[in-house]
Amino acid sequence: MRSTSSRFWQYGCVAAALALEYAGESRAQPAAAAPVAASDPIDSAELPRVVVTGVRSSLATAQDTKRQRMEIVDAVVADDIARLPDLSVVDALQRVTGVQITRDRGEGGTVSIRGLSQVVTLLNGREVFTAGPGRALDFADIPSEMLSAIHVFKTSTAGQLEGGIGGTIDLRTRRPFDFAGRTLVTSARMVHGDLVGTAKPQVSVLASQRWNLESAGEFGALLSLAHQRRAFREDQKSSGTPVPRTNLVAGQTIVAPSGTSETRSIGERRRSAADLVLQWRPTPALEWHAEASYAQLHTRQDSHQINVGASGTAEPGSLELFPGTNDVSRVTWTNAPMSVLSFARDTVDRTRQFAVGGDWQGDALRVTGDVSHTRSFNDLFFSGPLFGGTAAAFTHDLTTRVPGTSVSGTNLNDPANFSFASHAFRKRPFDGALTAWRLDLEHEATAGVLKSVSAGVRVARRRASNRTGLIFGDATITGLSAADRPTLVMPNPYGFMPGEGSQSLSEFMVGNLDLARDPGALREAIGLATPLPDAGGPLGTWNFDERTQATYLTARLKAPTLPLEGEMGLRVVRTQESSSGFQSMPGAGGVAPIDVDSRYTDWLPSMSLRYAGQGGLVLRAAASKTITRQNFDQMSPSLSLLRNPVNPELNQGLAGNPELKPVRATNLDFAVERYFSPTTAVHGTLFWKKVDGFVANESSDEVHDGETYRVTRPRNSLPADIKGFELGYQQFYDALPEPLRGLGLQANYTHVDSRTSLAPGGASMPLQNLSRHSVNLIGMYDMGRISARVAYNWRSKFLSGLTNIVGLGQVPSYTAAYAWVDASLRYRYNEQVTLTLEGTNLLRTMRRSYYGADTRPQSVWLNDRQIIGALTVRFW
Template sequence: MKTKHIFKPAILSLAVTSAMYAGQTFAQEGNGATDQNVEVIAVKGIRGSLMRAQAIKMDNTSIVEAISAEDIGKLPDSSIAESLARLPGLAGERVGGRTSGISVRGFKEDFTGTSLNGRELIGIGDNRGVEYDLYPSEIMTGATIYKSTEANLVVQGIGGTVDLQTVRPLAAEETLTLTGVYEMGGNDSDNPEFTNTGKRYALSFVEKFADDTIGLAVALATTESPRNERKYGVWGYNANDAGQILPSGLDTQAISRVLDRDTISAILQFRPTDDLDIVVDALSIDYSDSGVIRGFIEPFNADPDSLAGSGINASGTQVGANPVLRTDPAQKDGELQTFGLNVKYNIDENWSVMLDAANSQSEKRDLRGESYAGLARNGAIDEFGTRDFQMSSDGVFFTGSTGLGAFADASQLQLTGPQQWGGGMANIADQFASDVNTVFTDADGNPVPFSYLNAQDGFLNYADFEEELTTVRLETEGYVEWGVINKATFGIYYSDRYKMKDNKGFFATASSYPYSESIPSEYLYNGLADLTWAGLGMVVAYNGFAPYRDGEYTLNDAGLLEPDRLGDSYEVNEEVTTLYAKFDFETEIGDFPVMGNFGAQYVSTDQSSTGYLGIVGSNFAVCDDDNNGVVDADCVLSGGDSYSHFLPSLNLSVEVGDNRYVRFAANKTISRARVDQMKASGFVKFDQNIDLIAIPNTEADVEQYGTPWSKFQGNPTLRPLEANNFDLSFENYFEDEGYVSLALFYKDLVNWTDDARDLINFTNDTTNDGANYFIPGFHDRIIQTSGLYGPANVAYEAGDLATPPDFGYFSYFQDGLKGEVKGAEITANIPLGGFVDALEGFGVAASATFIDAELDNGSPIPGQSDEVLSITAYYEMDGFEIRIAATDRSEFSTYQRGGSNKIDTATRDAITVVDAQISYDFEGSGIEYLEGLRISLQGVNLTDEKEETIDSNGIVTLRREFGPSYMLNFNYSFY
């Protein structure tokens, strides 16, 4: 027989839960009392959402947060990411102006498990983290965030688990909903080929058939969303002898992109009997993010005699200005598909069995071209322009220029590389040998011919990613009478993951080399690009993909020229088998009801990786001794390991008063190491700077002055990150939409991936079978001019041969780093009408998270802000709703796609984002044909918050301005 539970939901909990359904009646069985009928009154809008989320939180024995829509297609935001970012303990990270990443309790999404209806979810990024803005809100009905884990929660992470949820058609009301959104950016596009307007459409429906034994839910959504950005950047700042601080180089662009996303979600549910439930679901997302990055990148030199002011408030004239007008077309295309089958069968009235199987696949190409234009090819002129500038804590701003007016006149610009950036093509120098001389001469006064150094006119940079995940789960659960244990769950879970990255690139040289030609007229757009906001005027706008498309550029494979590019291509495989058991219990201690669960997982892992060690060979090519374009066999690497973990968990909930709970949780969790760190690949790199080559050949001198050598390699044997977690919370539910809570948490990080560095001999690398990487004629240098070289002031005569030191650093990843995280979360949902009748409909939802975290080596945890504050003030009455939300997070460390498609660390400055929404639901308007209509106007980033990185001098080194965006939303439910 079915076990009778000691405890039932309180009247308040039942009323909160019932807000999800209209016109239904629930019965509650008290201790020996007669049944009580509770009439349900449906509450919609933000109040209904808060009530449903509160019910989930209240009735869960684990520590969770939740968001819930009243129906499919009715979450208020453009993606699930924006909704998640407002929850207590969570923080959003903007990528390109849109909230994409989500940190949970200070841990970036790579260290947080993400599932869809309990099933592990993949993304289309470089690592494990899911890009939450990939998932339109129109296909979601809500999400539950587990901050403490349970033994049957197979998708886990140190930060927690985010479980996204789609509708189950037989448990939902039938509906047909059409959504239309008009979007407008607050900033006009600075690039003439783009606009600041976009649109979204969505169609969602739920239908039931065959006496409610078959249900079908389908959501179709399409998005076209613009993003216009102003990026100010410098290469860095340096102080001169007078203490005036000036930039060393410029990197400023106007960026325009458009997100195109088409999504199909379909769920078929078949329940022929009360004992059998079959669900088949499919999700397909096609994704494109295309645009242009257009602006100036160039070194900066100031006329010493022109300088005035002091410190960061210097002014003067930039001289020798030879700007590179870079037009970087960008195209990121990806698709994700997932298919799943879930079958649940009730064996008898106590026991059931569940089988879940799924396959997910994603692929992406992230393409960025570079096309250079300027006054002339490097070496063709020696008279350059000037700019007047003013420095401040906001960086450098230009107030006027001479000799640079050509950048607004296409007839005066050349499609060529103005700077000498072709050094990476040294091993194909013969291809660019020329009898044509530049305007420059060498130290002896001889004319210098054009060479590979002058031959880079662009670069085509792209990476391909593929990922596949297959999962199978078999689980049985049943109601039991084993003392205080009333429910037992046993299961086995298997997952097989494959992820691949192919890092590619091509040096581009114009067909006019060694000369240059004007930009072809057919490449030009109507209108100019606007850089006046940086004091750089109006500039020519042309199609940067065009010279690649029509063969104007000759391309050379950078993968065989740059060892770090080949050394960033890899495959990673993981097979994980998890056995788990969970036991739910109910009892009383004194007069206090006690509920919870305990259990454990045994996780067995087999992981491996294949890749390449990028090394320059004797022919100056990378891993291509035969010059046939095929990677040499001795450059192929592989590795891996097998291991297991035992992960216990305990969740305890004590009702210490009427709707007052104290919850405690203790568990051990793991997060798999970053995929880019688990790669077998690596590279050996050499810096051709003569001052580094001239460093004396001793370990002591290398440790003091540096070295031209470097080696880097991933580690396919890395163990998962591991933490012991403890949580304690107090929750007081005093209204059907009101509660306050205080949660304390502590995470003992017993294993984290550490950065390691060893000094090795690059002529006898003991970490690679004694390999000698030194190549005469490539790694040494004939001195052209007598003098002192390098930081050690080594004296050389003209004609001497300078050879590099043998020693350099080998960087890699290793296990064993430890740390700790201590934090507190304070949350309050306050319906003000419960205190003052005149304030009925007004409310405030607020949270504050404070975290003190650090790894033992002093480095920060990616995604961790010391403070995250969020507040939402709202009013809702008779269909009218207005709300204002603000989230504030302090500075945090993260990582991002950097140069050559590799992962770079970055620091994000503190940011406050303010959103607002006003809407009206016509359901109670009395106008019959409008009763399914809801209209809303939403504004995002209303205060035009900028993302800034500030250096130790207090000067901005990077600033991104995205501007606000506005959305007018029409949502109509036909039934």
């Protein structure tokens, strides 16, 4: 993948140079900003005018978007994104009220709105996604430099695309008519990670130009390029699942961790993105646009993992318990099994979107529409050797923040103490494609309470496939010592969790990964004759062809004597799904293809009210019904049956469920907002969601080929109630004397209470990955040439998973509360040059999880603290 990224950047730079050379030969347009182009059915006022240079204009634009929309929405615009060290869209989203994110290799990972990850993602109003078993975009794919704004819609209207019970996130990129004339901006950053000890460069270029074509109107072209490289390191230490033991203390059952797993992952992330936009306005009433977008995220990772397990015997006198519990706090196991897995793990996300559309504005009628095509590819590559051995004594101390581990009596640096166990190899591709066209009409009324009527239609076809399925190519190795292949092993080159006082396993042999990305050569070097498979089993593959037809009608009303507006609408969506896979045939042997078709219709009403009173007071209410279609892997028709020839009562089966219905939700929102100035406001929102049909795996008897099997399938069975409130505040303290008048504060708090039946017997549990409390505090300073931000993000503990453990049942695991701090300092040398010093994860936060109680630790993670130096130059 290295050559693809290099060619992309080389070609992109050439294209930018040619575009700038041509732009330089043209006369610059007048300095006044041109009207913002209206290219989709939302109000054009939401698009930020980049030419505004006031240091607070970005906050004013975002606040005005929130105030003017009928929906309950939060916005972040380009300059605010640039004022903090946000590498991707996820990093920028983490500070939005009601949004929570997970972390992945020191960056933002998944996104949820009010506890729900079922979110529709749009790129300039058009659906976009990352290929995979799910439907959403991996927000980490998009560099933050590509955006002009992010809009987070928490309530729905009939004109919005269906599919997100959590909400809708619309990523807005820049267009040439956003600028007054010729524009060229370049930025370069150097990002240094303290754990990985390496710095990597990041660059971006934006070139835009407008031409007056006289009788043919006005034409604009914009090219935006970004390429990021970031080295990372993540240390993870896991204590293994708790296991009940009856053979350690006579007459007593105690709970001990199953061992330790300590992983050091070192790698590099490369983001590449390009956006080409053409706009043509032949007349003041008509505008055409064409857009081409490309994004790729390539993660290249090397990991070394040592695993030491709890054995059947413990050293006499070494066993200690946490006071008042039966949980082991310290123990030394004898003759403990151990293994070392060294592996290369690379992933690639690649998404392209092409679109052509237009906008015509008459006296009372507005017509907009576009046609778009999106393609996405995702791939995982995993390869490396596994060694096995035995530790004479393994001590596990769980009393410290990072559990202490040590091995004695066995030299872990001696290759003779390890034997090759296997070569691990996995490969997994996903493909996705979407073609859609839409047409929207809005007619303005001239009298009475009816302000406007809108109607529209959207037709889309989406395809998804996991192609070959998971290619599982693990091959067992016997009778070969690591000392027999000295070139394939080496001493571990890394320490572990620096700064922590507890002991960890650092001195041990690991695999040499020079050949890991050439698995055929690695197998040959080990002496394996087993060939690499080129496809997974057919029972693990699926293909989907999904067609949707949606129509909507809305009426916007305005009270004649009150500052009250409302919008009522209905969206009707017809969905047709065709899925194909394979099923096993125990009677005849082998497998056979299976195809399933389904269709259903959803009626999605919505209503929004907005009261704009005196003194900047705004009251809102919204009600709607929303849906989210299930993930593709859950709807796979493939059926795997395992017949038990000895006892037919133990026949087992595993399958997807093509009859799964969408998750449906009923939503209510009430909001109070008060706007004191363009950059000062407070707001509060109450929300409630009734969700029906979350998916859970259930087992039931099914008859196939005349025999009964206990088949496990996903089913719509779990309702959930989600309720809570949001509070937000933003202000610059202009009444203070200089230089303190540049101080400001953004603050928000979200409280979410969720309940669903995830445990056996219908016990009530919160939704996974949802914190009950989350807080954002952003200290701001803007005065003269200086701009500074300090961002504090905190979330309370959350349920991260459920594990079935023999003897203990279903045990919840929680991630403990943690905080994340980023900061930046910008100095505007002059109108063209800005210097920036930034830092992420300044606290070097250690995340921690546990099985139900602190006395049963699960994992700890430590990521880089990153220091970033940046230079931005605006030529025009």
